Amino acid sequence: MLLAGFNSGNVYWSNHFRELRSSGGFQIGFEGFIPLGQITFLDYGIQYAQRNFKHGKQEILFKNHFLDFPIYASFMLPELRSIDLRFFLGTQFSYRLSSEQSEIYPLLSNDSFQYDPTRFNRFDSGMTFGLSGEKGNFFFRLRSFVGISKIDRMDQGSMSAFFIEGGYFLFRGLRQ
Numbered sequence: 001m002l003l004a005g006f007n008s009g010n011v012y013w014s015n016h017f018r019e020l021r022s023s024g025g026f027q028i029g030f031e032g033f034i035p036l037g038q039i040t041f042l043d044y045g046i047q048y049a050q051r052n053f054k055h056g057k058q059e060i061l062f063k064n065h066f067l068d069f070p071i072y073a074s075f076m077l078p079e080l081r082s083i084d085l086r087f088f089l090g091t092q093f094s095y096r097l098s099s100e101q102s103e104i105y106p107l108l109s110n111d112s113f114q115y116d117p118t119r120f121n122r123f124d125s126g127m128t129f130g131l132s133g134e135k136g137n138f139f140f141r142l143r144s145f146v147g148i149s150k151i152d153r154m155d156q157g158s159m160s161a162f163f164i165e166g167g168y169f170l171f172r173g174l175r176q
Contacts, residue, residue: 001139004028005165009051009064012146014157016113021059023052027068027163039076043088045069051161055115061102062115064151064159069093070128084134092145094124115152124149124159139167 010022029047036042047068054061072090099117130143143165147158 001031001167001169003031003045003047003139003141003165003167005141005163007049007051007161007163009159009161010053011151011155011157012160014155016055016155016157019056019113020157021054023054023061025050025052025063025161027165029068031070031167033074036073039078041074041076041086042071043074043090044071049094049161051159053159056105058103058106060105060115062117063100063102064120065097065099066094066124067097072128074132086132087130088132088143089127089129092126092128094126094147096120096122096124113155115155119153120151121149121153124151126158126160130163134169137169137172139165139169141165141167 005027007025008022009025011020014020027047027049029045031045033041033043049066049068050063052063070092072088074086074088077085099120101117105114124147126145126147128143128145132141143163145161149158151157151159
């Protein structure tokens with residue numbers, strides 16, 4: 001399945017939460033699934049994602065580029081079989097390819113925290129969960145990601161994101 005969508009990323013559980021703002025991003029990738037019975041599936045994939053956040057009064061934008069590897073179990077809700085509605089829960093492993101800072105921080109006092117992309121961790125993992133629906137070869141999903149790895153080594157905050165995704169099953173007609 002080919003998949004693309006938009007997300008709203010942020011840093012949560014940070015000591016500096018009052019200075020943080022969410023920012024939009026996007027993702028594109030491929031996913032597949034393996035049936036594990038009548039109503040249960042194992043889903044897996046690879047995606048390129050840009051998850052961003054803003055920091056400070058100047059709202060300095062941090063663009064973070066990730067290669068994501070989601071793997072989760074999805075469960076069909078039989079009473080909504082006509083749209084193939086599924087609940088899913090699983091994990092996502094991420095490798096940060098790069099990060100960009102939109103501008104430098106203005107000169108502040110030494111006690112003000114400043115995010116620095118050179119201190120950002122390369123690896124992240126966390127929980128992903130949500131709902132998806134299918135109609136024909138088209139796919140729609142709402143999901144959330146909650147990371148457990150610190151984004152900046154000097155802060156305890158981790159990445160999180162809310163996703164709205166759409167997709168198309170490329171090879172569904174070939175599967176018997």
